[in-house]
Amino acid sequence: MTARPVARSLRARLLLFVGATLVVVCAAMTFTTAVVQRSSLMGELDGRVTNAAERSLGGAALHPGDEANLSFLTENGQPVGMLAARLDDHGRVISAAIVSQDAPPQNLTTAQRTALKGIAPGGSKHTVAVPGLGTYRIAGLDSDGIRVLAGLPMDDVQNMIDGLLEAEAVVAAAGLSLAGIVCAVVIRRQLRPLGRVAATAVEVSRSPLGRGEVTGLTRVPTRDTDPASEVGQVGAALNRMIDHVESSLAERRRSEERMRRFLSDASHELRTPLASIAGYAELMNRGTDRIEPVLAWRRVSAESARMTGLVEDLLLLARLDEGRPLQSAEVDLAAVVAEALWDARAAGSGHDWQLALSLDEAPALVTGDEARLHQVLANLLANARVHTPAGTTVVAEVEATPERCVVRVRDDGPGIPAELLPRVFERFTRADMSRTRTPGADGGSGLGLAIVESIVSAHGGRSEVQSAPGRTEFTIELPPAGVACAERTRAVASR
Known part of the structure; x- marks a missing residue:
């Protein structure tokens, strides 16, 4: 998938997610508003129905002997569309009428009166569909044997709720459209960097x-x-x-x-x-x-x-x-250097070989392979013997502290060429850089110093060289015996 389809796919998913979220939020808000508004309107209507029933009961109480009397419907203040009825002792409708606009109350038909059956005068509210009149909210009251029903139409309330729902739907649709446009613009803008990142990844993958x-x-x-x-x-x-x-x-x-x-x-x-x-x-x-x-x-x-x-x-x-792994034992580094120096003196009698020891703070004890450490010193001393003229002074110095053991091999010969110095520990590095030599010619294979660095590294130490005309010094630094054991244990554990 290339960068552009990746960005498009992610943009489409984000838009779908944001759109679905907005739809759910708008639907929840609309539903909640409708429920709250309907509850409020119905509560107001129920209060008006209760007042109408109480006024009707008060008007009927003026004519206790005439159970069919509905003259109270002609009193001022009765709302148009109000429905009232008188009941007998058995709850049957004796008379029922509805308040008309600019006309005397009209009696209900038999079918309309039948719709009022079963409503007990206990004060509770009932929703009843009255044929030809619509839906009414009706309540009944009973006082001293006088039983009345009173109700008000619900059409105005229902129309108001329907209108509110329609208005909210229109507003929600407009808001969703606007929010969708804004989200699309914002998401497109925010995903442009991601598209460039994806394009970079695709370009690198084609390299x-x-x-x-x-x-x-x-x-x-x-x-x-x-x-x-x-x-x-x-x-x-x-x-x-x-x-x-x-x-x-x-x-x-x-x-x-x-x-x-x-x-x-x-x-x-x-x-x-x-x-x-x-x-x-x-x-x-x-x-x-x-x-x-x-x-x-x-x-x-x-x-x-x-x-x-x-x-x-x-x-x-x-x-x-x-x-x-190399052999691991406690090695006296001073003794190893001394032995290697004696061997070098026997092989190169034309040089001035010197040994310097600085062991005042701690003995030069290290943990390692004595034979390989002897090979390190032998290679360094042989390097000094081969690459310096007769009469050169070669000093092997041993210094020991509680933190480290250091061996330095220095000479006052002509030094190492500057261009050769950075890679003197690389394999097959030689001063003459020739691969062929006549038999018996001085010089080695170019592996001696590479072996020095590898052995020292295997013992957890480091090697370095500094050279200038008249002074060349190789430095070998090794951890003391206790430190070396701890470092070797950590190295084995890490592997």
Whole structure:
């Protein structure tokens, strides 16, 4: 469903709902008004009927011996159309007449008198249809053996009620029409932003997101994102969702690019030792005298070891990426740094290796995998040895506080190029950026610092680097033993 039909459908439903509500309200008001007005008019009529009956009883009392006497109907003040009757002891109508305009009272016919049968003179009001005269409201009274009936026509009251209903119906119809027009205009105006929001959603849904297109997605206009209105909240939420979609697609594209680069780099790194192994194996197979078998086997062994180390590094990174748990035990970080420094001194005697400990506040105890932490320090020290000239001073410093344990490895070498510094912890990042090297050349595969960051992150720590000509410092920060256990428990619980 496109944006326009959506807005139309919602507008039609709102109009239907508002119209039905107005009709119900108007009908309820009309019915209530009619009931109240009729009750008021009937109460007034009943009061007049009671007065007429009392006057008739008083007039009949002047002639107690003449039960058929209706002379009181000729008295002044009797309303036109008033009906009166005299009853005998058994409630039968003896005489009945009606007051006429400018004429003496006219006696009722037999049929009209028959309609008055059964009305007891107890004072209660009765509605009776009198043939030829219409509907009457009648009451009967009895006093000292004198029984009379008196009634007044209801046609005026009924006509008034009917006229009131007609007037209210006309007014209600006009009001409904006007209200419908106003509601239609208001609803159409209020739903315009919703139509624009729906149009934006439709346009975004037509974008080729599956092909990785992440730029230029349409947004809901600013005027339709006012949080003070419901439509504005929907528009703002849609914009946030579009932002999230764009960022997710951009991250996916970057991840795919990193994966392609990673596979390409890994392929080149593995191709070099494989090519060397294949070449030396071919020379040995030919039995040529240009190369000694011992030298060939040494080169094959060296390249095999290089390839094995590369594969092991890749497997380690894969395991860390999968979140596989490491060994967990209390590790003395100072001892690990000292051991790694001794190993580095043995491998690079041309450098000046120094150890600095700041353990006055707390021991450098962390919870983690001792072998992997040793690998972190070995990689950092090897990085300093490989990428700095002989005579460079390399300092490994350990600092421990109750809140953190910090290891810093700094050197006074030439530093890391500025363009390389932001991605120094990425995989296959090397200073020369070459994928091929001659056998025995210095430099690694570009995975050492990536392994450092992954292992440190797996221990709940962080790693960073600062570099300038004459000073390069790698900083590793780890939580102390107690804090590390708590953080690792929370991480496991969150998964």
